[in-house]
Amino acid sequence: MPVSKEKLEELTKTARRVRRHIIEMTAEAGSGHPGGSLSCADILVALYFQEMKIDPKNPNWPDRDRFVLSKGHAAPALYAVLAERGYFPKEELKTLRKINSILQGHPDMKKTPGVDMTTGSLGQGLSAANGMALAGKLDGKSYRVYVLLGDGELEEGQVWEAAMAAAHYKLDNLTAFVDHNGLQIDGPIVQVMSPEIIQEKFRAFGWHVIDVDGHDFEDILRAIEEAKSTKGRPTVIVARTVKGKGVPYMENQVDWHGKAPSREQAEEALKALGG
Amino acid sequence: MPKIATREAYGEALAELGEEIKDIVVLDADLSKSTKTSVFAKKFPERFFNMGIAEQNLMGTAAGLATCGKIPFASTFAIFATGRAFEQIRNSICYPNLNVKIAATHAGITVGEDGATHQSIEDIALMRALPNMTVISPADATETKMAVRAAAQMKGPVYLRLGRHPVETIFGEGYEFKPGKGVILREGRDVAIIATGVMVAEALKAAEILEKDGINAMVVNIHTIKPIDEEVILKAAECGAIVTAEEHSIIGGLGSAVAEVLSEKKPVPIKRIGIKDVFGMSGKPEELMKAYGLTAEDIAEAAVRSVKKSID
Numbered sequence: 001m002p003v004s005k006e007k008l009e010e011l012t013k014t015a016r017r018v019r020r021h022i023i024e025m026t027a028e029a030g031s032g033h034p035g036g037s038l039s040c041a042d043i044l045v046a047l048y049f050q051e052m053k054i055d056p057k058n059p060n061w062p063d064r065d066r067f068v069l070s071k072g073h074a075a076p077a078l079y080a081v082l083a084e085r086g087y088f089p090k091e092e093l094k095t096l097r098k099i100n101s102i103l104q105g106h107p108d109m110k111k112t113p114g115v116d117m118t119t120g121s122l123g124q125g126l127s128a129a130n131g132m133a134l135a136g137k138l139d140g141k142s143y144r145v146y147v148l149l150g151d152g153e154l155e156e157g158q159v160w161e162a163a164m165a166a167a168h169y170k171l172d173n174l175t176a177f178v179d180h181n182g183l184q185i186d187g188p189i190v191q192v193m194s195p196e197i198i199q200e201k202f203r204a205f206g207w208h209v210i211d212v213d214g215h216d217f218e219d220i221l222r223a224i225e226e227a228k229s230t231k232g233r234p235t236v237i238v239a240r241t242v243k244g245k246g247v248p249y250m251e252n253q254v255d256w257h258g259k260a261p262s263r264e265q266a267e268e269a270l271k272a273l274g275g
Numbered sequence: 276m277p278k279i280a281t282r283e284a285y286g287e288a289l290a291e292l293g294e295e296i297k298d299i300v301v302l303d304a305d306l307s308k309s310t311k312t313s314v315f316a317k318k319f320p321e322r323f324f325n326m327g328i329a330e331q332n333l334m335g336t337a338a339g340l341a342t343c344g345k346i347p348f349a350s351t352f353a354i355f356a357t358g359r360a361f362e363q364i365r366n367s368i369c370y371p372n373l374n375v376k377i378a379a380t381h382a383g384i385t386v387g388e389d390g391a392t393h394q395s396i397e398d399i400a401l402m403r404a405l406p407n408m409t410v411i412s413p414a415d416a417t418e419t420k421m422a423v424r425a426a427a428q429m430k431g432p433v434y435l436r437l438g439r440h441p442v443e444t445i446f447g448e449g450y451e452f453k454p455g456k457g458v459i460l461r462e463g464r465d466v467a468i469i470a471t472g473v474m475v476a477e478a479l480k481a482a483e484i485l486e487k488d489g490i491n492a493m494v495v496n497i498h499t500i501k502p503i504d505e506e507v508i509l510k511a512a513e514c515g516a517i518v519t520a521e522e523h524s525i526i527g528g529l530g531s532a533v534a535e536v537l538s539e540k541k542p543v544p545i546k547r548i549g550i551k552d553v554f555g556m557s558g559k560p561e562e563l564m565k566a567y568g569l570t571a572e573d574i575a576e577a578a579v580r581s582v583k584k585s586i587d
Contacts, residue, residue, distance in 0.1 A: 124366060164329070
């Protein structure tokens, strides 16, 4: 089902607002992970504003589609999307990482409405998503489960235990995204500990693999449709992304993995993002 | 009474409960024949998931199932469940307080011939340190069946510590099991032996040995190590001397838990019977119990010494 031009424009505008939130939130918090939040923002917007069957008024609706942010440090992106989608007031975003906030440094399903799984320790999200997908199959439910992994995160052994299990149990109700921005804390992933060739690895594990431009909504949504019509195995969408996307001085800069912008830097970023 | 391993009782209890509670699902890591989840698997194949030799994914998948209203029992050997997958239990299960039951068999040195790599002697310490976790260590088959049912019925993560080796059945059908409630199995006034798991039977035997020496020993079964029953421990402390007994390291287990309560509320001399900060080795379970000082005689001897000390 092709997406209308109007819808694409709307998604672009939403993503811009989400990126502005990410900058404002991390600047206000004085810490956090802007680079990897900006790289996955478009994927999250595509899921939450176009694809997923959800009800922000009823976050625990049993038949909802699920999303697991396995790269939990991109929490600012998830929180911004959830706030924009109406799960909680946008004013809450200012409380990120502050004492007694509903917005913890990494996602906490018991504190934040709309968060389907607690994550933050890398490598664990795909396993949880498998569990949700297995439960869906067992109960004959039609909900789908989405999970977003970082490319550096693929260095964790548990990811491959889970990748094996998802294919073994033919979890075609599960779609994984890899936010392939090429950078991790200590440098380029291929220099630190290469998980490449990511597509070949997942193929060898029995997955259906799709490559997309992680900043192109048409491309992302088309891939999701393909994943939904793929039967008998899980799908991974390897999304080429730019770390720090949208903020020129952050783009492809490894230093912006886990550092908050100063007030001045935030102003500059917001100017560049526009909107 | 016939000797039955607590893992056997677990397998039977799980298969029985599966009939009653449809949300129960079971996961194992290629050890279902040993952990006895195979009994459930045979009866409810669609609700049994073998995750292969991958304990981290085992725990994470159980967590995901729990978010969807299932009651997962995740089983493997205690060493792999609590050691290999500790951080998954911490971050994916206990932190979000998910309704996952970790039923680990082959705990302690009575694993026997497999040796130190497979003998879990730190699992109580590890699981007890986690917020939201309930830790239950049943003494026999009867108590295990009751504990499995209780675990399924309570909300939140539970660690069930089970053994490989057959143990005497101490309790009859009329036995009352309440999670978090210690049980005084024998009244006494000179010394109190506080035991858990397979050491409960040894503690009862020790009390008989002591009786012959004219020492009147109280025996308390602490099946729930967390939350611990402070009331019963304080009552035991009225004897003036305490001996704890567990098939676990003396660091971080029952002995530590009892010492924590007493040192804050009612300081009384304590002797801890357990594995003294060393690894196990291969051997027959009974031989190992002797080699590591975990027999009724060892408990009785410690009790005699502690009674003398408290008189001095």
